[in-house]
Amino acid sequence: MTASKLALEMFKPLAQKLASNPDFMAHVLAVYQKQEGLDEDGVAYRLGTLPEMMVRLALCKRPIANSRDFDDRISELSDFTLIDEAILAEVLHRVDGFAEQGAGAHERSARKTRDLRNLPSLLAALGSRVSPLARMPRLAFVTGIVFLAFLICAVAWRELTRLPETNPAIDDQAQSAAPPADSSANKLGKAPAAVSPSIGTVDESAPKEMSRPKNQERREVIAKATVKLNLDDAALIRDAGSIGEERIVRLRPLRTRFLLELPEGSPKGAYTVSVVDAYGKPLMSRSDTSRDGKMLKTVLDMEGLRGKYRLCVSREGDAPDYYPILVLDGWSRPEGNRR
Amino acid sequence: MTLIPRDIDLRELGITLHIRLLNKTDNRVTAELSEVFLPLLISDLRRKFPNLRDPHLVQSVATDTLITYFEHPERFDPAKRTLIGYLYMDAYGNLRNILMQQQIFVELHPHVPEHEVVAAIAGDDPEQELIEKSSPLVQRTIEHLTDSRDRELVLMMMDGVRETSAYAEVLAIQDRPIGDQVRAVKQHKDRLKKALRRKVATPRKRRR
Numbered sequence: 239m240t241a242s243k244l245a246l247e248m249f250k251p252l253a254q255k256l257a258s259n260p261d262f263m264a265h266v267l268a269v270y271q272k273q274e275g276l277d278e279d280g281v282a283y284r285l286g287t288l289p290e291m292m293v294r295l296a297l298c299k300r301p302i303a304n305s306r307d308f309d310d311r312i313s314e315l316s317d318f319t320l321i322d323e324a325i326l327a328e329v330l331h332r333v334d335g336f337a338e339q340g341a342g343a344h345e346r347s348a349r350k351t352r353d354l355r356n357l358p359s360l361l362a363a364l365g366s367r368v369s370p371l372a373r374m375p376r377l378a379f380v381t382g383i384v385f386l387a388f389l390i391c392a393v394a395w396r397e398l399t400r401l402p403e404t405n406p407a408i409d410d411q412a413q414s415a416a417p418p419a420d421s422s423a424n425k426l427g428k429a430p431a432a433v434s435p436s437i438g439t440v441d442e443s444a445p446k447e448m449s450r451p452k453n454q455e456r457r458e459v460i461a462k463a464t465v466k467l468n469l470d471d472a473a474l475i476r477d478a479g480s481i482g483e484e485r486i487v488r489l490r491p492l493r494t495r496f497l498l499e500l501p502e503g504s505p506k507g508a509y510t511v512s513v514v515d516a517y518g519k520p521l522m523s524r525s526d527t528s529r530d531g532k533m534l535k536t537v538l539d540m541e542g543l544r545g546k547y548r549l550c551v552s553r554e555g556d557a558p559d560y561y562p563i564l565v566l567d568g569w570s571r572p573e574g575n576r577r
Numbered sequence: 578m579t580l581i582p583r584d585i586d587l588r589e590l591g592i593t594l595h596i597r598l599l600n601k602t603d604n605r606v607t608a609e610l611s612e613v614f615l616p617l618l619i620s621d622l623r624r625k626f627p628n629l630r631d632p633h634l635v636q637s638v639a640t641d642t643l644i645t646y647f648e649h650p651e652r653f654d655p656a657k658r659t660l661i662g663y664l665y666m667d668a669y670g671n672l673r674n675i676l677m678q679q680q681i682f683v684e685l686h687p688h689v690p691e692h693e694v695v696a697a698i699a700g701d702d703p704e705q706e707l708i709e710k711s712s713p714l715v716q717r718t719i720e721h722l723t724d725s726r727d728r729e730l731v732l733m734m735m736d737g738v739r740e741t742s743a744y745a746e747v748l749a750i751q752d753r754p755i756g757d758q759v760r761a762v763k764q765h766k767d768r769l770k771k772a773l774r775r776k777v778a779t780p781r782k783r784r785r
Binding site for chain 2: 242244245248249251252255256259262263286287288290291293294295297298299300301311314315316317318320321322557
């Protein structure tokens with residue numbers, strides 16, 4: 239038996255016992271494994287590390303997600319175990335999100351149980367309120383019921399007649415999503431030119447779905463800007479601070495169509511493209527299919543975002559890749575996606 | 578702590594790690610304590626109880642002893658004995674109780690020896706020595722790295738070295754402006770992590 243196997247045999251039981259203690263990363267990994275339906279090797283593969291380093295991570299205490307020095311703690315653990323910082327942060331975030339969901343479901347379930355337990359007393363209370371009605375003269379009672387029915391019908395009718403008026407907010411969005419009427423791109427019936435920041439190429443061709451919005455479903459894929467990224471050349475990173483500023487993809491806060499040239503050898507199929515914050519928390523996410531394993535097209539709404547984020551490209555069963563993006567203020571240097 | 582303390586003062590190391598554990602702000606100290614003391618604890622107990630019917634009993638008791646220490650570090654008084662001595666006594670007592678209950682007590686050495694520090698490994702090959710002296714969990718990782726400078730950097734990372742200057746010295750970039758040094762060190766760290774990730778990804782069907 240190799241020294242490595244011996245080491246694993248020695249430390250694994252400790253990690254397994256620590257899995258019941260929420261203070262330890264062993265617990266986090268156990269929850270993550272269950273949540274993602276993976277085996278131990280699968281978790282190690284997702285973390286991009288060796289089983290030995292995963293056990294080492296399991297023996298560490300977990301950083302508190304909302305602590306001020308969370309980033310430093312993650313960075314320390316990353317150095318200690320040689321696991322990607324962003325992946326570590328994402329695992330913690332996912333597990334914490336799962337726990338919150340679990341707590342929410344438990345609370346809802348408890349509330350339902352409480353409600354059911356209170357049902358007899360509620361019925362009794364309702365009965366006591368209704369019983370005086372029985373003593374009312376029958377005609378007055380019937381009149382009251384008819385009046386109530388009339389009132390309900392009137393309200394329903396009013397609501398129904400309002401339906402054709404569309405939501406003004408949606409209309410505004412539609413107008414803003416459409417290319418400006420006086421733009422040169424619009425004159426050609428094309429979307430604006432797409433320029434990659436520093437690692438892609440200028441893409442003068444317009445995406446077809448940007449040309450003329452026809453209905454609300456189409457509006458979802460309308461982009462106001464396009465960015466073409468070659469992920470083979472893009473800076474694969476753990477965080478934006480790890481590379482030079484010039485390699486960060488600069489974007490405007492617009493609904494952006496991403497044309498992602500996948501790295502060589504990528505399989506075709508479903509991919510998830512997300513924008514995640516410094517803690518690995520997904521701010522938006524979208525699943526799209528690459529038909530040829532070469533190009534992946536997706537639209538993400540960058541409106542409302544400002545500052546440094548990471549573009550996460552992941553595929554079921556594979557470790558995600560992260561690319562730094564910088565969403566500039568609307569009027570800042572237009573180096574990335576362009577109208 | 579990446580290096581096994583074969584030639585390190587265990588008493589001093591125990592105190593240092595114990596203080597870090599008490600501070601409760603250190604996320605990696607439990608792993609370091611485990612890597613240093615669990616193998617020693619298990620080997621000492623196995624030497625003490627060599628003919629146990631259940632071969633996993635020693636492992637289980639040693640593991641429980643460490644977990645109890647993690648949960649109640651304040652019970653250890655560094656003024657009274659060394660950390661390994663404290664852990665050994667605790668584990669020994671627990672194991673003895675279990676065996677007494679099972680009435681299969683087989684003690685070979687009645688005295689409780691203080692842990693012996695094994696002499697430093699003799700050898701001429703410094704890289705091999707580096708691997709052999711590493712924690713068993715770290716050995717395979719280091720073996721993946723062929724460059725001696727990379728090995729040194731990884732060991733520094735795992736030992737929690739945070740100062741850029743230390744890395745800059747290894748990388749021989751201490752003459753550059755501090756901003757460049759920080760960037761270069763970060764790049765090297767990320768490169769090493771990425772290299773490991775690629776090696777791990779190789780056996781499976783890789784995406785790229």
